[in-house]
Amino acid sequence: MVQLxxxxxxxxxxxxxxxxxxxxxxxxxxxxxxxxxxxxRAHGENGKGLRVYLVGRNATSAKSIIAECQRLCPSGDFRFVQVDTLTLLRDTDECCKRITKMETADPFGGGEPRIDILCxxxxxxxxxAAEITPEGLEVSMSLLYYSRMRFILKLLPLLLISPLPSHILSIFGAGLEKGPGAHLHPTDLSLTKNPxxxxxxxxxxxxxxxxxxxFFEHLAQQNPGRLSLVHVYPGLVFTPAIKNPSYxxxxxxxxxxxxxIAKRTIAIKPEEIGKRVLFLATPRFPARQGAEIGSKQTGGGEVAVAMGSDGVKGGGAYSVNWDGETNDIERSYVKLREQGFERQVWEHTMxxxxVVGSGKRFEA
Ligand SMILES: NC(=O)c1ccc[n+]([C@@H]2O[C@H](COP(=O)([O-])OP(=O)(O)OC[C@H]3O[C@@H](n4cnc5c(N)ncnc54)[C@H](OP(=O)(O)O)[C@@H]3O)[C@@H](O)[C@H]2O)c1
Incomplete structure (x- = not known):
């Protein structure tokens, strides 16, 4: 475990x-x-400058979170970007357009428009049962995978402008490649052919x-020295998600x-998980071929450079547990890689x- x-x-x-x-x-x-x-909080009054685009549906909640951010970081520039629903790629695209337009019209600090962290x-x-969107995608798959990969691709021009490698963080279930009775269906990746x-x-x-x-490994390989991509399993955290009515x-x-009992014992406290997720944007997780830069940036190599999910140290794409340690997942992918799974995932996603980008409904 990486110490707090x-x-x-x-x-x-x-x-x-x-x-x-x-x-x-x-x-x-x-x-x-x-x-x-x-x-x-980390930025407070001593950071070098901070602008945040907060994307979400709930304006009331965004307003109160931004007020708290402003209290913690008075010099910060916090902007709410409201969306209808990110289950639709159409809305994701529209949101990325708006962020790009805002950042381009008024680049932070007067430099080039850019994004350093996408969380x-x-x-x-x-x-x-599965619920299918009008675009032909399953609702949870759309939020947890398609909309997230779409955000990266649509914001890639701004992410690549960042003077140091930019950091992409996705919070879900890294390392949970298996489950009792669970199956991967490579010929039905979207889970909509036979839901x-x-x-x-x-x-x-x-x-x-x-x-x-x-997908993260592919992007890390395509953008050496530019992108660090981490997906993380946050452990058990008591959030409003616990009360989801679909459960x-x-x-x-x-x-x-x-x-x-769980809340007092095994659950990770909100403040701790916040710090630990932010830590995934630090140089322990460098862009591919960025290991040397990365270890220097930790300030004397205090925390070692992490192992990439493809088994390359500092490989640029990482599967990480809540405690900051990488997951040992290589074995789960050996056969799949031999069978061309990497190409399958990339081509399927594209x-x-x-299809959806051209206004049509995806049919698996
Ligand atoms: N909490 C845990 O113990 C735990 C454990 C493992 C994995 N995870 C995963 O970690 C991620 C975050 O979990 P969390 O506990 O922080 O959940 P959360 O409190 O429910 O937050 C989820 C966020 O997703 C947004 N969202 C949901 N549906 C949306 C939609 N259709 N369009 C746009 N935004 C939408 C919500 O927006 P609104 O505010 O508008 O609802 C909210 O901001 C999830 O993927 C979850 O599966 C959580």
């Missing part, structure tokens, strides 16, 4: 290194919100986790009976984006 004190000192270095422009998607609640607050936590795990047989919350998780690992009775009963 090391996390905190790396976070302070992060905000003192350069002015930061960050985009938070899904931070109107829960872990995204805690991470945003950790960033505002995504939108979505939830849907229990029960009745293929969709279930464990299969959903297994698909999102595998596809994110592969089945047995889950709600378990939360009711065991929740109070196909979805091409």
């Amino acid at each position: 004190s090391a996390v905190e000192s790396a976070n302070i270095t992060l905000v003192q290194l350069r002015p930061l422009v960050a985009v938070f998607v899904g931070a109107t609640s829960g872990i995204g919100e805690y991470t945003l607050l950790a960033l505002a 995504m936590s939108q979505g939830f795990v849907r229990f029960g 009745a047989a293929h969709y279930g919350f464990l299969n959903l998780r297994v698909h999102v986790v595998h596809m994110t690992t592969i 089945p009775w047995w889950f709600k009963t378990a939360v009711f009976l065991l929740g109070p 196909k979805v984006f091409e």
Whole structure:
């Protein structure tokens, strides 16, 4: 486990290194919100400058989170970008256009328009039957995978302008490649070809986790020295998600009976998980071929450079547990890689984006 004190000192270095422009998607609640607050708190009055675009549906919640950020970081520039729903790629595209327009019209600090950190936590795990959007995608898959990959691609021009490598963080289930009775269906990656047989919350998780690992590795390889991409499993954190009405009775009963004990024992506290997620944007997780720069930036190599999900140290794409340690997942991918899974995931995702981007409905 990376010690919390090391996390905190790396976070302070992060905000003192350069002015930061960050985009938070899904931070109107829960872990995204805690991470945003950790960033505002770390910056405080001593950081080099901070602008945040907070993307979300809930204006009331955004307003109160921004007020708290402003209190913690009076010099910060916090902007709310409201969306209808990110289950639709159409709305994701529209949101990226607006962010690009705002940042281009008024670049932070007067330099080039850019984004240094993109942190995504939108979505939830849907229990029960699959729900398909008008664009032909399953609702949870859309929030947890497609909208997140779409945000990266649409904001890539600004992410690549960042003077140092930019950091992309996705909060969900890194390392959970397996589950009791769960199956990966490489010929039905979207889980919409045969949702009745293929969709279930464990299969959903297994698909999102595998596809994110592969998509992140591809982007890291395509953009050496420019992008660091981390997906993380945050552990158990008591957030408003615990009360999601789609959860089945047995889950709600378990939360009711065991929740109070779990909250005091195994759950990770909001403030701690916020700091730990922010830490994923520090040089322990460098862009590919950026290991040397990375270890220097930690201030004397205090925290070692992490192992990439493809087994390359400082590989640029990382699967990380809540405690800052990387997950040992290589074995889960050996056979899949031999079978051309990397190409399958990339081509499938591009196909979805091409079809939906042209205004048509995706048919698996
Ligand atoms: N909490 C845990 O213990 C835990 C454990 C493992 C994994 N995770 C994963 O971590 C991520 C964050 O979890 P969390 O506990 O922080 O959840 P949360 O508190 O429910 O936050 C989820 C965020 O996603 C947004 N969102 C949901 N549906 C949306 C939609 N259709 N369009 C746009 N935004 C939407 C929510 O916006 P609104 O405010 O508008 O609802 C909220 O900002 C999720 O992917 C979750 O599955 C959580």
